[in-house]
Amino acid sequence: MKRKVTLKQIAKELDVSISTVSKSLRDSPEISEDTRQKVQAFAKLYNYKPNLIALSLKNKKTKTIGIIIPEIVHHFFATVISGIEHVANEHGYNVIVTLSDESFDKEVINMEMLANGSIDGFIMSLSKETQHKKDFHHIAEVINQGMPVVMFDRVTSDILCDKVIIDDNAAAFDAVQSLINNDFNKIALITTVDYVSVGKLRTDGYIKALRTNDRKVDESLILRIEDIDNCEEAIEKMMQEVKPDAVFAVNELFAVTAIKAANKLGQKVPEDVSVIGFTDGIISKYSSPSITTVSQNGIKMGGKAAKMLIDRLESEEEDEELYRTEVIETHLVVRESTPTL
Amino acid sequence: MKRKVTLKQIAKELDVSISTVSKSLRDSPEISEDTRQKVQAFAKLYNYKPNLIALSLKNKKTKTIGIIIPEIVHHFFATVISGIEHVANEHGYNVIVTLSDESFDKEVINMEMLANGSIDGFIMSLSKETQHKKDFHHIAEVINQGMPVVMFDRVTSDILCDKVIIDDNAAAFDAVQSLINNDFNKIALITTVDYVSVGKLRTDGYIKALRTNDRKVDESLILRIEDIDNCEEAIEKMMQEVKPDAVFAVNELFAVTAIKAANKLGQKVPEDVSVIGFTDGIISKYSSPSITTVSQNGIKMGGKAAKMLIDRLESEEEDEELYRTEVIETHLVVRESTPTL
DNA sequence: TTTCAACACGAAAACGTTTTCGGTGCTCAT
DNA sequence: ATGAGCACCGAAAACGTTTTCGTGTTGAAA
Numbered sequence: 001m002k003r004k005v006t007l008k009q010i011a012k013e014l015d016v017s018i019s020t021v022s023k024s025l026r027d028s029p030e031i032s033e034d035t036r037q038k039v040q041a042f043a044k045l046y047n048y049k050p051n052l053i054a055l056s057l058k059n060k061k062t063k064t065i066g067i068i069i070p071e072i073v074h075h076f077f078a079t080v081i082s083g084i085e086h087v088a089n090e091h092g093y094n095v096i097v098t099l100s101d102e103s104f105d106k107e108v109i110n111m112e113m114l115a116n117g118s119i120d121g122f123i124m125s126l127s128k129e130t131q132h133k134k135d136f137h138h139i140a141e142v143i144n145q146g147m148p149v150v151m152f153d154r155v156t157s158d159i160l161c162d163k164v165i166i167d168d169n170a171a172a173f174d175a176v177q178s179l180i181n182n183d184f185n186k187i188a189l190i191t192t193v194d195y196v197s198v199g200k201l202r203t204d205g206y207i208k209a210l211r212t213n214d215r216k217v218d219e220s221l222i223l224r225i226e227d228i229d230n231c232e233e234a235i236e237k238m239m240q241e242v243k244p245d246a247v248f249a250v251n252e253l254f255a256v257t258a259i260k261a262a263n264k265l266g267q268k269v270p271e272d273v274s275v276i277g278f279t280d281g282i283i284s285k286y287s288s289p290s291i292t293t294v295s296q297n298g299i300k301m302g303g304k305a306a307k308m309l310i311d312r313l314e315s316e317e318e319d320e321e322l323y324r325t326e327v328i329e330t331h332l333v334v335r336e337s338t339p340t341l
Numbered sequence: 342m343k344r345k346v347t348l349k350q351i352a353k354e355l356d357v358s359i360s361t362v363s364k365s366l367r368d369s370p371e372i373s374e375d376t377r378q379k380v381q382a383f384a385k386l387y388n389y390k391p392n393l394i395a396l397s398l399k400n401k402k403t404k405t406i407g408i409i410i411p412e413i414v415h416h417f418f419a420t421v422i423s424g425i426e427h428v429a430n431e432h433g434y435n436v437i438v439t440l441s442d443e444s445f446d447k448e449v450i451n452m453e454m455l456a457n458g459s460i461d462g463f464i465m466s467l468s469k470e471t472q473h474k475k476d477f478h479h480i481a482e483v484i485n486q487g488m489p490v491v492m493f494d495r496v497t498s499d500i501l502c503d504k505v506i507i508d509d510n511a512a513a514f515d516a517v518q519s520l521i522n523n524d525f526n527k528i529a530l531i532t533t534v535d536y537v538s539v540g541k542l543r544t545d546g547y548i549k550a551l552r553t554n555d556r557k558v559d560e561s562l563i564l565r566i567e568d569i570d571n572c573e574e575a576i577e578k579m580m581q582e583v584k585p586d587a588v589f590a591v592n593e594l595f596a597v598t599a600i601k602a603a604n605k606l607g608q609k610v611p612e613d614v615s616v617i618g619f620t621d622g623i624i625s626k627y628s629s630p631s632i633t634t635v636s637q638n639g640i641k642m643g644g645k646a647a648k649m650l651i652d653r654l655e656s657e658e659e660d661e662e663l664y665r666t667e668v669i670e671t672h673l674v675v676r677e678s679t680p681t682l
Numbered sequence: 683t684t685t686c687a688a689c690a691c692g693a694a695a696a697c698g699t700t701t702t703c704g705g706t707g708c709t710c711a712t
Numbered sequence: 713a714t715g716a717g718c719a720c721c722g723a724a725a726a727c728g729t730t731t732t733c734g735t736g737t738t739g740a741a742a
Contacts, residue, residue: 098430098436263629282416
């Protein structure tokens with residue numbers, strides 16, 4: 001077992017100083033051609049690679065991005081990480097991933113953990129609990145310490161920083177509008193509780209679309225799900241009671257569950273009831289019938305967030321206080337769960 | 342913007358030495374009650390947290406685990422990461438995630454990147470290309486440098502290290518056997534090309550089940566998919582030509598595609614043809630009909646891998662050379678795509 | 683009064699780098 | 713012979729810790 005070789009060891013072997021070795025490897029003009037080649041040959045032979053931890057300490061830069069997301073077993077977040085990882089990699093950065101499990105405490109702990117030197121900046125999406133408590137002191141603190149933060153998707157206006165989002169409101173509006181255009185009358189909404197920021201925005205978009213078209217908003221057509229893991233019953237009940245001719249769901253899980261409920265009630269999709277989902281993931285694509293969704297490009301979102309963070313990290317110091325919010329465009333992917341809209 | 346405070350700064354403020362501050366904060370008995378309280382109060386006030394990079398350098402331990410997987414936008418791998426992250430967190434470790442994108446070169450680059458001090462050990466699953474090339478020198482090298490590696494799912498016997506796998510062969514055997522027990526006669530197999538280790542093992546399990554029951558293996562019933570993104574045609578063609586009464590697919594994507602193909606050909610699932618998939622993911626659960634699958638508990642797999650790695654990291658040095666291979670049990674999750682088996 | 687332990691603290695090394703600032707020793711022009 | 717200038721290299725600081733080893737000051741025992 002040959003352990004990693006250090007500058008000191010090379011210096012000792014070659015009977016020169018550490019400085020000489022370091023300079024030789026970095027092709028400094030201070031070093032003679034002879035010694036440089038000698039050192040470089042030796043280093044190559046022993047497969048010398050500088051210790052990144054030592055470099056991090058010296059440079060006060062880790063070339064690492066910290067990610068904090070609610071969960072990873074979730075197609076959208078996985079795509080975002082993928083997007084982040086790829087552009088991070090292109091720029092020589094690594095990513096360290098932590099999960100909040102939708103818990104405020106875990107979000108805080110993870111943040112403090114990473115803030116102590118391990119990373120150069122954060123990319124994060126708020127946990128449900130954090131959004132509910134509206135307590136963002138941990139984020140304000142790291143920003144105040146000079147560490148850049150980029151928030152995506154689940155953001156808050158209480159914190160000033162770079163953000164990348166989709167226009168949830170407009171996207172929902174467009175989706176519902178297209179249903180209205182196709183003469184659907186009883187358009188149900190399956191959404192989350194209001195403290196989930198994106199859920200609220202999509203709900204607002206739904207309402208706005210109805211109002212814009214002089215439709216009245218029927219609360220019995222709106223179902224707010226608290227516990228996403230046990231939504232079948234509630235959805236089935238709603239479908240049965242109000243018999244909508246179209247359903248707009250704020251995520252694909254609600255959408256596919258609505259379809260299953262419809263089937264159970266003997267209704268065919270899209271013949272008897274049309275369904276539009278949100279977030280273009282695996283389920284929508286492979287469900288039968290496949291589901292028309294508002295696509296939400298996680299790869300692009302993650303890539304954009306990473307780019308913004310790296311730009312800020314590498315800009316010549318503190319030209320800031322002009323935070324930007326990037327909006328990723330969405331579009332409707334029409335599939336089998338609706339007529340061709 | 343108040344920057345992070347260091348021991349040196351505290352020492353200066355309080356007019357004591359750095360050592361005194363460090364010892365005070367670690368409750369060393371060498372320090373008087375007075376100074377200790379003074380220092381601790383000051384540290385708390387300024388929210389002192391030790392710099393983890395400095396600690397890493399000193400201790401030669403980063404408390405970080407490196408993960409290398411083929412891709413993250415893949416339910417199984419996401420669950421594994423989730424499993425790893427949770428037990429890592431419980432033990433005070435962070436995880437840094439890199440993606441090989443199924444490329445040998447990226448796998449090597451990422452590995453070398455992380456091997457230079459950033460992490461204490463690896464958890465990885467081989468890329469397709471690596472499995473194809475059978476070139477594992479990069480892995481042998483880091484192990485040789487004393488860095489522990491745990492491989493999961495896509496492993497190789499060419500490398501000696503801890504491994505976590507499922508018994509792909511037995512799981513496939515059992516699945517096919519249960520089809521045979523229910524009097525299915527034309528059982529088709531949709532699998533990957535043979536150099537993907539798990540695909541090969543599952544294929545072997547299928548063949549073994551047939552042979553054990555004195556059925557002959559009909560090559561026309563076996564479809565080997567090269568390009569997973571364009572498998573619809575091939576699957577549809579096979580379904581049409583051989584008209585199987587049951588299909589065993591080595592992943593859930595093939596399974597759901599088979600169902601779609603069947604529907605397209607006017608065959609009902611499970612009435613006309615039964616389908617069993619592999620990997621219990623989102624698709625199987627929410628597809629209509631939902632798909633009977635061989636469950637592969639990624640969370641447990643990741644957790645086990647993390648535990649093995651941490652155990653090795655924290656065992657009192659080098660009692661090793663007795664590498665273990667853990668087998669995660671599987672079971673058949675019966676859903677709507679088969680009769681109750 | 684001397685001696686010695688106990689106590690409280692500081693100096694310095696170490697982890698592995700990079701970089702600044704000085705040195706040498708040489709050549710060459712004066 | 714003297715000095716300037718150059719080519720080459722090393723010492724040391726710095727990043728932020730922890731830890732070993734000293735060292736000075738007490739107080740009490742001899």
